[in-house]
Amino acid sequence: MAIYHFESKIISRGAGRSAIAAAAYQSGERLYNDYDGLTHDYTKKGGVLYTEILLPPQAPAAWKDRQTLWAAVESAEKTKDSRLARQLIVALPVELGRDDWLLLLRGFIQTECVDKGMCADFAIHDPDGHNPHAHIMLTMRPLDVHGKWQGKTQKEYLCRKADEERGFTAQEFLQAKENGWEKQYKYKNTAGVSAWLTPTQAAREPGWKRCSKQPKAVKLGRQNPLCARWNSPEQLLDWREAWADAVNRTLEEKQQSVRVTHLSHAALGLDEQPTVHEGSQARNLELQGIKADRCELNRQIRADNKLLRELKAQLAKLSKAVENTVEHIAETLERLRSSLIMLQYRLLVNNKQVDTWKRQVNYYRPILQDYHAVTQQLADKKSEQEQLQTTRNTASLLQIAQRRQLAEQIAALTEKIEELRSRQAMILHNLDCKNNGEAQRFGSYLDKLEEMQEKLAAQRESLTQQLSATIKQYLEIENMIQPEDEDSVRQRRTALRPDVAFEREQQLSHNGYIDNISIQIAQQIVDVQIVGDKISEKVQTSMAQHKEVPDR
Secondary structure, three states, rough: OOOOOEEEEEEEHHHOOOOOHHHHHHHEEEEEEOOOOOOEOOOOOOEEEEEEEEOOOOOOOOHHHHHOOOOOOOHHOOOOOOOEEEEEEEOOOOOOOOOHHHHHHHHHHHHHHHHHOOEEEEEEEEOOOOOOEEEEEOOOOOOOOOOOOOOOOOEEEEEEOOOHHHHHEEHHHHHHHHHOOEOOEEEEEOOOEEEOHHHHHHHOOOEEEOOOOOOOOOOOOOHHHHHHHHHHHHHHHHHHHHHHHHHHHHHHHOOOOOOOOOHHEEEEEOOOOOOOOOHHHHHHHOOOOOOOOHHHHHEEEEEHHHHHHHHHHHHHHHHHHOOOHHHHHHHHHHHHEEEEEEEEHHHHHHHHHHHHHHHHHHHHHHHHHHHHHHHHHHHHHHHHHHHHHHHHOOOOOOOHHHHHHHHHHHHHHHHHHHHHHHHHHHHHHHHHOOHHHHHHHHHHHHHHHHHHHHHHHHHHHHHHHHHHHHHHHHHHHOOOHHHHHHHHHHHHHHHHHHHHHHHHHHHHHOOOOHHHHHHHHHHHHHHHHHHHHHHHHHHHHHHHHHHOOOOO
16 A cells, blocks of 8 residues: 655754765765764665656766765754754655665656755665655755855845844845945943944934944844755655655556655545544543443444344244235245345345455554554664763773763764664655554554454354344245235335335444445345245155165
């Protein structure tokens, strides 16, 4: 089944990560980071099927080399909390092959990222053979026409003209000052009061002395328009939609019937939750501590038990009421047929429910087991990372080699933890769970489904036994018909059938939703079964009579 997953995250020094380490882990290569002097070696990492770098035309050709590209990114960022790169993680459809994945990714990355000025480094991963996905690292600084990094932000000066204050970049201010705008500086008067004034304002009021050379400016500056667009929520929404469209086009080209969507069920106008295993009402009841699915099962069992009691009472009544008349025999047979249809209908509903639950358990149980395994690995790696960090913090500053080795191990664990977090998020998405608590409750839900299958199996056995007993009763009464009355009984049954069918539907409707298709199938099964049992009975009778004839 095609799965949609699109995740975006930022690689930043503030989170203890580096672009070099992420690129090395993503590609399964060995890269050196000159910023912190660490080497990141993932050459023994498995599951990397393919890697490639795509560049815009203005980027230096040397950046086709992974080490060169991300070293350039690292050197362009100077602060300890710099945002180095953006990473997209997308699920690849299992219905497609490796060549199809490659064409899909190249098309999406080229159109949505590279053509907009980003450098892209992507890799296809499938570590366990059934979870294909891609990691896409994107640069966050735009390039100018000469292939040089642009600034993420520009200094924006807060200038004043009369009573109006407005922000201008250095380039904009060259034009603005001709129109009367002035920069503001910090001034202080003889009383020790400070204020932001323009040189013109300070000149009009004696006693103010300028005490700072830096003009008043916006604290973080004005974001580069390209950076602002790349970092906007709208860009993320566009990417999500574009990826869904690209996947669906490829699936259609390969004549696959499945499709994906980036929209939530709420956006699609659907009331139910986005999984087949749980409805919104059931989920709300579960959150309130009510076992909704067990209640549903109990309602079904009560309906089946009620039907069985009514049929047994009806059989007992009919067996006493049968008289050797056309009217009575026709009505009795038609009502018995209707009872058989109801029994067969309940069996079909029972089997359908069991089959649905069984498929849910068989599909989701391995995914849930995978989630628990990943969660445990994540906890282990975090614990290991904390221990290494403690060891490094307690090591002497003179133990340079040991501290570098510990730093490389911590960086490696950081990338592994990020990979596990992405894997965990993808599994949670497949389970339609938001957090670990919901995943735990989902495991309890699967346990309940298995328990409910056993209860429905016992109920199915009871329905099957009653079906056999009712067919036997039906054939016994039908054998009472005299040959000369067969046509009259048939005509009378045909006339009664619409009224009996209406009564049957009314009775079934009291037990909940009616599946009309299943009722039609039940009618066909019952009619075929009656004919088959009738033929079988005649054959057995003939064989018995044949055995009673003495040999001559």
